Amino acid sequence: MNNLIAYITYLIVVVTAILYVGHLCYKYGHVYVAQIIPEDPQLTHQVNKILLAGYYLLNIGYGIYAISIWDRLHNLADVIESVMTHLAYITLILAAMHYFNMLVINIILKQKSKTNI
Amino acid sequence: METSKIVIGYFIYLPIILTLTFFVSRTLFKNGKIFMLDIFHGREDIANSTNKLFEVGFYLLNIGFGLWMLKISSSGFNETYQNLIEILSTKIGGFSIYLGVMLFFNMMLFFRGRKRSKVSRQQSVIRDRMFEQQQTKQPYNQPRPTQGS
Numbered sequence: 145m146n147n148l149i150a151y152i153t154y155l156i157v158v159v160t161a162i163l164y165v166g167h168l169c170y171k172y173g174h175v176y177v178a179q180i181i182p183e184d185p186q187l188t189h190q191v192n193k194i195l196l197a198g199y200y201l202l203n204i205g206y207g208i209y210a211i212s213i214w215d216r217l218h219n220l221a222d223v224i225e226s227v228m229t230h231l232a233y234i235t236l237i238l239a240a241m242h243y244f245n246m247l248v249i250n251i252i253l254k255q256k257s258k259t260n261i
Numbered sequence: 262m263e264t265s266k267i268v269i270g271y272f273i274y275l276p277i278i279l280t281l282t283f284f285v286s287r288t289l290f291k292n293g294k295i296f297m298l299d300i301f302h303g304r305e306d307i308a309n310s311t312n313k314l315f316e317v318g319f320y321l322l323n324i325g326f327g328l329w330m331l332k333i334s335s336s337g338f339n340e341t342y343q344n345l346i347e348i349l350s351t352k353i354g355g356f357s358i359y360l361g362v363m364l365f366f367n368m369m370l371f372f373r374g375r376k377r378s379k380v381s382r383q384q385s386v387i388r389d390r391m392f393e394q395q396q397t398k399q400p401y402n403q404p405r406p407t408q409g410s
Contacts, residue, residue, distance in 0.1 A: 165317060165321070168313065168314075168317050169314070169317065172309075172310040172313045172314050173310070173314070174310075175306050175307050175310045176307075176310065179307070220268050221267040221268050221271070221333075221335070224268065224271045224331075225271070225331065225332050225333075228271075228275075228328045228331045228332075229328070229329065229331070229332060231325075231328050232325050232326070232327075232328035232329035232331070233325075233329070235321050235324055235325030235328065236321075236322070236325035236326070236329065238321050238325070239318055239321035239322040239325055242314070242317060242318045242321060243318055243322075246314060246315075246318070
């Protein structure tokens with residue numbers, strides 16, 4: 145019973161967080177993709193969508209995998225602790241991916257501006 | 262009943278780290294927009310996007326770290342309020358120090374970006390001026406036909 149409570153809480157929070165962060169990155173990342181590929185707005189849109197799809201697959205995949213390695217829970221403290229630890233892992237993975245993406249975009253933009261000069 | 266003090270600890274710790282992160286992030290990125298406008302030479306759309314993306318990263322990193330630190334292990338816990346307060350103060354103090362370091366790190370990024378964009382702007386201004394001088398030099402070097410005749 146404790147495990148069920150943990151799974152339900154975890155899934156609700158994780159799916160909400162993943163969808164919300166993905167939406168934010170999609171919305172605000174459009175400017176960057178448009179700057180990298182300025183000549184074709186249709187292609188920009190598609191590339192941005194594919195990036196979003198890859199992001200969803202990766203994160204929801206990890207989110208569901210975490211359930212398969214969940215420990216047995218005995219009391220309320222265990223429930224809170226395990227839910228929060230798994231949330232922490234997935235949030236840290238999201239953060240690492242986010243910073244990595246921003247770094248890659250920065251490098252691409254820098255190279256592009258160098259070739260333009 | 263024996264783990265109830267740990268649960269109390271969790272319920273004190275969680276709201277504190279969430280509100281701390283929220284307030285620090287709000288302060289940082291409300292003022293960060295001015296820096297971003299300076300960095301991107303006043304281009305509103307990309308400055309806004311960058312600011313927002315940095316904000317998302319800041320939230321993810323700090324909330325992730327705060328939740329990761331949450332666990333109070335029951336083996337070293339002797340079920341007194343004194344012990345609970347000691348453990349909580351260690352955790353919350355550590356988290357606030359971490360948050361302060363992250364805040365200064367982000368501010369350093371802002372200042373560095375601003376300095377860099379200033380340098381590149383000055384270079385482009387110098388380049389433009391040199392180009393203009395070369396353009397205006399051209400007539401001086403040419404022989405002036407009106408004086409000779």
